Amino acid sequence: MFSVYKLKPVFQKLLQPILYAFYKMGVTANQLTISAIFLSCLMGFGFLTYHTHYQSILIIPFGLFLRMALNALDGMMARQYNMQSQLGEILNEMGDVISDMAIIFPFVILPGINPVIIILFGVLAILNEFAGILSKALGKERRYDGPMGKSDRALVIGIFCLVFFFWRDVIYYSDWIFGAASALVLVSTIIRLQKAL
Secondary structure, eight states: OOGGGHHHHHHHHHHHHHHHHHHHHOOOOOHHHHHHHHHHHHHHHHHHHTTTGGGGHHHHHHHHHHHEEEEEHHHHHHHHHHHOHHHHHHHHHHHHHHHHHHHHGGGGGTTTEEEEEEHHHHHHHHHHHHHHHHHHHTTTTOOOSSSSOOOHHHHHHHHHHHHHHHHHHGGHHHHHHHHHHHHHHHHHHHHHHHHHH
16 A cells, blocks of 8 residues: 655655765764654644744644654664664654654644544554554564555645645644544554554
8 A cells, every 4th residue: 555655765865965964974863863853842832833923834844854854864874874773763663653742732722623533643643653563573574554654644744734824724624634544544553463463
C-alpha cells in the first residue's frame, strides 16, 4: 500500500550534501534527533498562539518539512558515520511519539473541530508507532508500513494547515478529514501487526 515513506530514498539522496556539512561541523546523530523533538514542541506551542498571531498556522507545514529532514538526517548520520547506539534508538522512537503529540493535540483548540476525533487521531498515532516497534521486539525488522504512517500523517496535517490558512471554511470538513485519517492509521497499524507475526 502506498505511503510517503516510500519516497524516503529520494529525499535522503537530496539531503546528502547537508548531511556531509553537518558531519564536518561535528554534529552528531543524537543532536539531530533532539533538535527534531525541540522543533516539534516549538511548533505545537507556536500553533497555540494562532488566535493572536494567525500566521503561526504556517509554522506547522514548514516546520513539518524541516522535522522530516531532521528525522531523515539523524538516521543517515548514524548509519553512514557509525554513530548508532542504544540511546540513539531510544531517542528516535520516543522522539517520534513526543513530536507527534506536540503537534497533533494542539489542534483541539481550533473552533468547529471535534476534539474527540483529534485525540483519537493522536492515540492511534501512538499505537501505530508502537506496532512498528513491536515487530522489532519480536525479532523482525521495524515496520513503517502505511497507508498512514508518520510521514503520511505529517503530509495530511501540513496540507490541512496550509489550506486552513488561506480558506478557513475547510474547518467544516475537518472531522471528516481527521476521521478518515484516523481510520487509515488503524489500517496501517493492523498491517504492521500482521507483518510482525
